[in-house]
Structure formats: C-alpha cells, structure tokens
Amino acid sequence: MTARRAHQRGYTAVELMMAIGIFGIGVSGIIAMQKVTAVSNMHAKNLGMATQIAQSWLDMLATDAVTWNHPSPSGSIPDVGQTEWLKLVKANANTANDWVLPTYSTTLKFGPAFDPLGNPIDRANVTTVPAFCAHLRLSWLYEPTASGNGLIRAEVRVFWQRDGKGFAQDMCSVGQVAAVGAAPQTFHFVQKITAIRENTL
Numbered sequence: 001m002t003a004r005r006a007h008q009r010g011y012t013a014v015e016l017m018m019a020i021g022i023f024g025i026g027v028s029g030i031i032a033m034q035k036v037t038a039v040s041n042m043h044a045k046n047l048g049m050a051t052q053i054a055q056s057w058l059d060m061l062a063t064d065a066v067t068w069n070h071p072s073p074s075g076s077i078p079d080v081g082q083t084e085w086l087k088l089v090k091a092n093a094n095t096a097n098d099w100v101l102p103t104y105s106t107t108l109k110f111g112p113a114f115d116p117l118g119n120p121i122d123r124a125n126v127t128t129v130p131a132f133c134a135h136l137r138l139s140w141l142y143e144p145t146a147s148g149n150g151l152i153r154a155e156v157r158v159f160w161q162r163d164g165k166g167f168a169q170d171m172c173s174v175g176q177v178a179a180v181g182a183a184p185q186t187f188h189f190v191q192k193i194t195a196i197r198e199n200t201l
Contacts, residue, residue, distance in 0.1 A: 050132055053134060054134070056110075057136070062196060064085050067079070068199055090138070102135075104122050104124065112133055115130065131160055133160075141153045144198055151197050156191065159171070159187040162185075162186060
C-alpha cells in the first residue's frame with residue numbers, strides 16, 4: 001500500500017514554483033525580443049522609405065536641369081532662374097549656403113512633405129501631417145561661363161521623428177528649417193549628395 005502511494009506522488013509546491021519561474025523568465029525574454037524586433041523592423045522600413053524619397057529628389061533635380069541651358073555658345077543670358085528648384089542655388093560659390101525647404105510643384109506634383117507610404121503631400125490642399133520631410137542645399141561647384149558647363153552640388157536630407165521624441169512645431173514648414181538642424185537628437189536623417197550639370201546641348 002505504501003509503495004503504491006509513493007509511486008502516485010506528483011510535483012511538490014517548490015518544484016511547481018521553480019518551473020513557473022523559469023517559464024516566466026523565458027516568456028519575458030521572448031516578449032522583449034519581439035518588441036525589439038518590431039521597433040527594428042519599423043526603423044528599417046522608415047530608413048528604406050527615406051532613402052527612396054532622397055533618391056527621388058535627386059532624380060527630380062536632374063530632370064529640373066533639362067531646362068537649364070544657358071549661358072552657352074547659343075545664348076549668354078543665364079536661365080537657371082527659370083528652373084523649378086535649381087534656382088535656389090546661391091548667387092556665387094563664395095556665398096554661405098544653408099538648408100532650405102523647397103516649394104511644392106503643382107505641375108510635377110512633388111514637394112518636400114511625404115506621407116508614411118512615401119507619397120508627396122500638397123500641404124496647401126491636404127491637412128495630413130507629414131511623416132517625412134526633405135530639405136535641399138544647393139551650391140556652385142563650377143559657375144557657368146560663356147560656354148556653359150555649370151555644375152551644382154545638390155544635397156538632399158530626408159528626416160523623420162524618432163520614437164518618443166516630440167517636436168512642438170510643424171517639422172515641414174519654412175520657419176523650422178534651422179530648428180530641425182539644431183535638433184539632431186529628435187530626428188533620424190538620410191542624406192544624399194550628387195552633382196547636377198547644366199544642359200548645354
């Protein structure tokens with residue numbers, strides 16, 4: 001009778017508590033790992049989107065250069081001022097250049113503000129808060145001569161807010177360009193640089 005009872009014994013309370021404790025530690029580790037994975041995936045998605053937006057801006061600036069044809073042997077009057085965005089280049093190579101918020105082009109349907117999916121937002125007609133914003137910095141590498149051959153250094157920075165970091169102002173407004181640059185701890189940044197050549201065909 002005693003041998004049968006000893007054979008039917010279950011776990012003690014101490015064994016049960018130890019098993020639950022070990023299980024709890026394992027589960028909390030898995031939950032923490034899932035949270036880190038989710039945050040990393042979101043950051044990777046935002047980084048990929050911002051990189052694509054920056055590349056789109058470089059492509060738009062290269063397209064903008066198609067209308068920049070003079071000065072050249074066929075015309076001496078500079079026409080960089082007739083471009084959509086390249087006209088923001090500073091007057092000469094010795095002028096200090098700063099970041100600027102480009103304007104939204106109603107013709108090209110492209111501008112500085114973008115939604116979470118990377119679509120351009122016309123802030124004049126849509127009240128959507130932008131998830132991404134782009135600034136430009138344009139400066140002369142070579143000012144065009146009578147034969148043309150002007151070359152502009154084009155920098156694009158695309159930024160978005162870090163998790164848990166608030167920014168009281170509208171991050172994609174003209175008045176906040178300097179404030180964004182002064183708050184690198186508040187934003188993530190992607191920056192791309194290229195050279196845009198005058199189209200002297």
